[in-house]
Amino acid sequence: MQIKQRHNWNLTTSEAKIIQEELRKEVITEDRFEEPVKYVAGVDMGFEADGTISRAAVAVLSFPDLQLQEQSIAKRPTTFPYIPGFLSFREIPAVLDALQKINITPDIILCDGQGLAHPRRLGIACHLGVILDIPTIGVAKSWLIGDYEEVPQEKGSWKPLIHKDETIGAVLRTRENVKPLYVSSGHRISLPTAIDYVLQCSPKYRLPETTRIADKLASNR
DNA sequence: GCGACAG
DNA sequence: ATCTTGTCGC
Numbered sequence: 001m002q003i004k005q006r007h008n009w010n011l012t013t014s015e016a017k018i019i020q021e022e023l024r025k026e027v028i029t030e031d032r033f034e035e036p037v038k039y040v041a042g043v044d045m046g047f048e049a050d051g052t053i054s055r056a057a058v059a060v061l062s063f064p065d066l067q068l069q070e071q072s073i074a075k076r077p078t079t080f081p082y083i084p085g086f087l088s089f090r091e092i093p094a095v096l097d098a099l100q101k102i103n104i105t106p107d108i109i110l111c112d113g114q115g116l117a118h119p120r121r122l123g124i125a126c127h128l129g130v131i132l133d134i135p136t137i138g139v140a141k142s143w144l145i146g147d148y149e150e151v152p153q154e155k156g157s158w159k160p161l162i163h164k165d166e167t168i169g170a171v172l173r174t175r176e177n178v179k180p181l182y183v184s185s186g187h188r189i190s191l192p193t194a195i196d197y198v199l200q201c202s203p204k205y206r207l208p209e210t211t212r213i214a215d216k217l218a219s220n221r
Numbered sequence: 222g223c224g225a226c227a228g
Numbered sequence: 229a230t231c232t233t234g235t236c237g238c
Contacts (some may be wrong), residue, residue: 044229046229047230050230051229051230082229177237177238
């Protein structure tokens with residue numbers, strides 16, 4: 001797929017923060033995409049050589065049957081450190097390289113990390129969504145910000161994630177008796193719809209099939 | 222100033 | 229994220 005360059009990635013954290021504050025204005029948290037959805041993609045990252053090399057993997061699956069249709073891997077030198085709140089500046093460059101090589105444009109991309117559930121409302125899912133102008137969902141394995149009540153153990157139950165009196169996401173149980181996932185809007189999708197797609201992509205395990213497959217690609221060398 | 226902190 | 233075997237619990 002074709003990707004437009006929105007900004008350069010050689011930045012200081014203060015410059016990155018300014019970009020986040022600009023791009024957050026472009027984030028759309030309503031459902032703006034065509035249905036039925038035919039393809040969903042998962043993105044995951046891995047690192048090599050003490051973290052000096054970034055490795056991004058993309059897996060495109062058919063929906064709703066979740067069969068692998070296309071995959072790609074891209075490597076490039078790591079140029080930005082891991083700083084909570086700035087994950088996208090570390091990971092997106094390699095992700096764009098991997099996406100550039102696929103032929104099927106996914107209808108929705110599930111990202112490894114937060115979307116709106118971010119201090120400045122621009123987690124990696126929002127950032128990637130705005131750059132591509134494609135619907136994205138933030139699916140994080142752990143907490144970054146926000147308060148929430150305990151989530152019932154049953155699969156499908158969830159509680160709103162609240163920050164500054166605003167619902168920024170949901171803490172969702174995708175599997176019984178297992179740690180919940182932190183789901184939030186990335187771009188062009190509402191929270192209820194995002195929860196629905198994450199559940200549909202997670203028929204058996206805690207993590208969505210999209211991220212599970214991308215995960216294997218990213219770790220399998 | 223202190224504590225928290227996606228991957 | 230990454231280093232790493234067996235083991236406890238549903």
